[in-house]
Amino acid sequence: MTTTSPPGRSDPDLPGLLPGFLLAERPDEPQHPAVVRRRSVRDWIVDVVSFLIAAGIGAATLAEEVGRGDGFTAWRATDLVIGIVVCFSLWFRRRWPIQLAIAATVTAAFVSTSGGAALVMLFTVAVHRRFPAAAAIAVANIFSAAVYYWIHPPSDSWTVSFVFATLVFVVAVVWGMFVRARRQLVVSLRERARQAESEAQLRVEQAQQRERQRIAREMHDVLAHRLSLLSVHANALAYRRDAPAEDVARVSNIIRESAHQALEDLREIIGVLRAPSAHPVAEDEPQPTLGDIAGLVDESRRAGMRVAVDDWRDAEAPLQPAVDRCAYRVVQEGLTNARKHAPGAAVSIALAGTPGDALTVNVRNGAPAEIVPADPIPGSGTGLVGLNERVGLAGGTLRSGPTADGGFALTADLPWPS
Known part of the structure; x- marks a missing residue:
């Protein structure tokens, strides 16, 4: 031993x-x-x-x-x-x-x-x-x-014997140093292999974490919007029991369509989660852009929200795909938050900017015009956190906070190269 x-x-x-x-x-x-x-x-x-x-x-x-x-x-x-x-x-x-x-x-x-x-x-x-x-x-x-x-x-001669013994000692030292160097090389190669394996595992874990964060952002952005619409329409039916049959049918149809769309979105997200790691889902799959804001605003208006849109940007100049998607998500998050926390408040959406400067997206809502229900629509509380990260990844900045009239403002400044 x-x-x-x-x-x-x-x-x-x-x-x-x-x-x-x-x-x-x-x-x-x-x-x-x-x-x-x-x-x-x-x-x-x-x-x-x-x-x-x-x-x-x-x-x-x-x-x-x-x-x-x-x-x-x-x-x-x-x-x-x-x-x-x-x-x-x-x-x-x-x-x-x-x-x-x-x-x-x-x-x-x-x-x-x-x-x-x-x-x-x-x-x-x-x-x-x-x-x-x-x-x-x-x-x-x-x-x-x-x-x-x-x-x-x-x-034999003293000199011959002494020289022979000296050569034997030198050979023993050289041979031993060779064995030592070889052992050190093997140890070094093993350590490098272990370190390379550890770094590869770390890169895989980091990639998985980034993918989880991306999926979590998509799930929040998409499902939170759809489900908040469902909650608003369901509350309308619950509080207006004497509504005409035509209105009830219209709201029921909207609820059915929204639920169907929410299920479709959920199916796509679950498909991403179940995709093999060796075949990850591409980042450039079709995503909503500023061109889809009209549909987003129409959904909100059908849910009873008062939404005004002012578009002062140069619509002819193209935006980078990442910036275009990010601007859409800012508007979506602003509408979702207004629906949750400021029922009945008027919402204004302003888009401004020119190529070579920046694209400014502002979503502002006033103070709640209706009594906030005792059981408000639940939320994760991480919507603005995820949105801030998304805007940062696109190279922009995000500002949010209450306004003087008791409302809330959400403003994003996104790069718009010429």
């Missing part, structure tokens, strides 16, 4: 003895002292192979020393015991790579059987620590080899 220490801190077993760069945490390990990672099958295989390599090198070195010396003496037995202990310490090299590498390097200067373990420790440091730490341990191993060959002169 292995644990790691927090980055930037020295190991508590050797406080103040080692420079900070030697104890830098490995990038591919958990960075919390409480994290314990269970040894995997791969770790077991690597540890067994490392132990066998270190033991094999140590045994070969000891055999050569015994063959060139005076047999298996007490010192050789001690050398063997120390070498076995150092080789077994390889099982803990992931937890204390620097400390065990230093201990193995110092031991290798005097004990022949610990040379293989010191080489494996050097490779481990190169894999799990930065280059300065690996280079420092490599230099220590080179110095240890020089001391060892001075105490135990080799059968």
Whole structure:
């Protein structure tokens, strides 16, 4: 089992003895002292192979020393015991790579059987620590080899043996740094893939949220208008029970037509909600524009509202589709709110503007001319909020508020490029 220490801190077993760069945490390990990672099958295989390599090198070195010396003496037995202990310490090299590498390097200067373990420790440091730490341990191993060959002169030339040992240490460091770089690359690619997946999911959620907001605005703009008309006509029938049969039939026909249209609008919105995400409904589907205001005003007049329209704009100049739809929604919201909150009040609609300046849409109603019923037409309270967002998306500004005569005014200034 292995644990790691927090980055930037020295190991508590050797406080103040080692420079900070030697104890830098490995990038591919958990960075919390409480994290314990269970040894995997791969770790077991690597540890067994490392132990066998270190033991094999140590045994070969000891055999050569015994063959060139005076047999298996007490010192050789001690050398063997120390070498076995150092080789077994390889099982803990992931937890204390620097400390065990230093201990193995110092031991290798005097004990022949610990040379293989010191080489494996050097490779481990190169894999799990930065280059300065690996280079420092490599230099220590080179110095240890020089001391060892001075105490135990080799059968060949001292220089040849020392150069060969130095090359082995350099190869171990280069190989370890290559493995480290490859691990870091894999970790980086995994992190990038995870981040890309997270960003893609975020973009999908944002697109879904925008679509929900668009559908909510359409549902409010369309259904609130239709259902408020239904409520007005139904109230007229309820309060005028003595109305002539012709008027009752006319109002009933209007209610039926309005209900049918509301159901059609609801069916279209539900169809949008049920559409597969891979085939979203196009934003440029047919939408009402300022040219449809006449029908909107006629519906309101048939519901008993007094509506006056003043159109001072240049009707020949075309409007951008988004601005055209937005202007229609402003008028629709103004009529709906007047019907809900100011029954019997006169409503005036003013359209003005020229290309290159701006299109101004103003919907104003006076104070309620009739008593507001105790159970008024319910509303979501977000109509003006959604309308303000719609006008902002079209590049305009929206102003709304009560007037001095107790009424309410709704004004939108929309861009009208030449």
